[in-house]
Amino acid sequence: xxxxxxxxxxxVPPALAPAPASAGQxxxxxxxxxxxxxxxAAAHVLxxxxxxxxxxxxxxxxxxxxxxxxxxxxxxxxxxxEEAAAGLASCLRSEDAWLRNAAIEVLRGLPAxxxxxxxxxxxxxxxxxxxxxxxxxxxxRHDCVEEWxxxxxxxxxxxxxxxxxxxxxxxxxxxxxRAPVERLLERFRGEPYIAFAGELVLGRLARSR
Amino acid sequence: MTETAISDDDxxxxxxxxxxxxxxxxxxxxxxxxxxxxxxxxxxxxSTGFRDYFAMLRFQASGAEWQALVNEMTVNETYFxxxxxxxECLVQSILPELAARKRRGEPLRIWVMPSSSGEEAYTIAxxxxxxxxxxxxxxxxxxSSDIDTRILAQAQAGLYxxxxxxxxxxxxxQKYFKREDGGWRICQMLRDAVAFTRVNLNDPRxxxxxxxxxxxxxxxxxxxxxxxxxxxxxxxxxxxxxPGGFICLGHSESMSRISSLFRVRxxxxxxxxxxxxxxx
Numbered sequence: 138x139x140x141x142x143x144x145x146x147x148x149v150p151p152a153l154a155p156a157p158a159s160a161g162q163x164x165x166x167x168x169x170x171x172x173x174x175x176x177x178a179a180a181h182v183l184x185x186x187x188x189x190x191x192x193x194x195x196x197x198x199x200x201x202x203x204x205x206x207x208x209x210x211x212x213x214x215x216x217x218x219e220e221a222a223a224g225l226a227s228c229l230r231s232e233d234a235w236l237r238n239a240a241i242e243v244l245r246g247l248p249a250x251x252x253x254x255x256x257x258x259x260x261x262x263x264x265x266x267x268x269x270x271x272x273x274x275x276x277x278r279h280d281c282v283e284e285w286x287x288x289x290x291x292x293x294x295x296x297x298x299x300x301x302x303x304x305x306x307x308x309x310x311x312x313x314x315r316a317p318v319e320r321l322l323e324r325f326r327g328e329p330y331i332a333f334a335g336e337l338v339l340g341r342l343a344r345s346r
Numbered sequence: 347m348t349e350t351a352i353s354d355d356d357x358x359x360x361x362x363x364x365x366x367x368x369x370x371x372x373x374x375x376x377x378x379x380x381x382x383x384x385x386x387x388x389x390x391x392x393s394t395g396f397r398d399y400f401a402m403l404r405f406q407a408s409g410a411e412w413q414a415l416v417n418e419m420t421v422n423e424t425y426f427x428x429x430x431x432x433x434e435c436l437v438q439s440i441l442p443e444l445a446a447r448k449r450r451g452e453p454l455r456i457w458v459m460p461s462s463s464g465e466e467a468y469t470i471a472x473x474x475x476x477x478x479x480x481x482x483x484x485x486x487x488x489x490s491s492d493i494d495t496r497i498l499a500q501a502q503a504g505l506y507x508x509x510x511x512x513x514x515x516x517x518x519x520q521k522y523f524k525r526e527d528g529g530w531r532i533c534q535m536l537r538d539a540v541a542f543t544r545v546n547l548n549d550p551r552x553x554x555x556x557x558x559x560x561x562x563x564x565x566x567x568x569x570x571x572x573x574x575x576x577x578x579x580x581x582x583x584x585x586x587x588x589p590g591g592f593i594c595l596g597h598s599e600s601m602s603r604i605s606s607l608f609r610v611r612x613x614x615x616x617x618x619x620x621x622x623x624x625x626x
């Protein structure tokens with residue numbers, strides 16, 4: 138019978154299985170190993186080691202193998218540290234579209250840590266960074282999402298940034314959004330997208346119970 | 347108690363959000379189905395109305411309500427031959443491609459995660475026996491894993507209701523099952539052919555023991571996960587698979603929305619995902 142039972146407990150080849158990280162024993166040197174599989178395995182282990190965040194961020198900049206970069210990003214997310222969130226936030230300036238988008242995805246899973254960096258991102262001098270920061274808020278599970286978006290639409294001079302914020306508000310807005318959205322419509326009178334998205338938010342608020 | 351109603355705007359807002367998070371699209375024709383379950387959850391959570399409930403669903407840190415809601419909105423039961431086009435894809439496209447790369451004597455390894463009560467793993471075993479003549483030339487290992495040890499014990503026992511087996515062709519039912527205790531017991535040969543193991547997919551260290559698989563079936567599990575857990579699962583599957591190995595997800599799930607580690611493969615029977623042959 139060629140269907141055979143085999144309990145899958147085959148051990149990982151030792152070279153690919155660095156010892157589990159423990160306090161004070163985060164071997165970040167393996168992130169520079171010549172074998173990409175070892176670097177990837179090391180990144181996975183270092184996700185349990187907040188002290189390794191600077192090394193992981195450095196690896197994110199230097200690493201060229203996509204599966205290793207992916208593991209480094211996942212590890213940074215797993216550390217759950219504010220330092221990791223700050224490092225990932227700086228990736229929003231990257232020329233690398235994959236890195237920008239991947240950083241946003243990871244940051245969306247770190248609501249408490251994002252709270253420590255989002256205020257700066259939402260007033261960044263670069264409007265592209267502000268738009269990407271709104272993208273973080275898109276699915277962020279944090280009580281202040283609406284408040285941050287309302288502060289943004291009250292002050293931001295850029296029509297595209299405000300349009301992006303309205304897109305998210307269409308889903309999360311409460312009665313508190315009514316007046317700020319009305320003021321935004323007034324401020325950008327004549328901008329067709331703002332009119333469309335703003336009316337959508339107000340319409341939903343008016344009809345919502 | 348005032349009657350809770352879901353307005354057109356509420357429905358629209360909800361379906362956009364649900365689609366974005368789960369990949370499941372509710373057409374307007376499903377309105378009654380969606381409304382009824384939403385109202386049930388609004389009452390069950392003590393929410394004052396849709397807005398209150400939606401805010402909780404959207405921002406709850408634990409994600410517990412999301413899981414409860416997905417349970418309500420999806421078909422939780424599993425049964426033999428569920429989404430059988432993927433099993434067709436397995437025997438007609440995936441396995442022949444993998445077999446062409448295998449060295450003589452090298453086994454083919456299939457991982458089913460989550461196992462649930464075993465219907466999927468046993469369906470694969472039956473499909474291989476009935477529909478894949480090359481089975482005569484290969485050893486195939488089927489490992490079926492779940493986080494829940496009770497459901498694994500149930501899978502090993504292999505006793506199923508009439509409802510669970512109703513999609514099976516009568517000939518297969520007669521061949522591989524026998525009537526027992528008001529249900530259908532799968533034969534000992536098949537119970538011996540599948541290894542059931544406990545694993546937590548979200549714990550990379552537990553998944554470390556699972557390596558060298560050629561095919562992973564992970565259907566209708568990732569819709570329950572938050573983004574970070576999905577990404578972690580994708581990382582784990584990448585390491586679980588051999589280069590060139592395949593992963594089959596549920597019909598509403600898309601690996602492309604989770605990770606760029608895999609390539610999309612469009613076969614005549616189904617779309618699946620493949621770990622690149624080259625590289626790690």
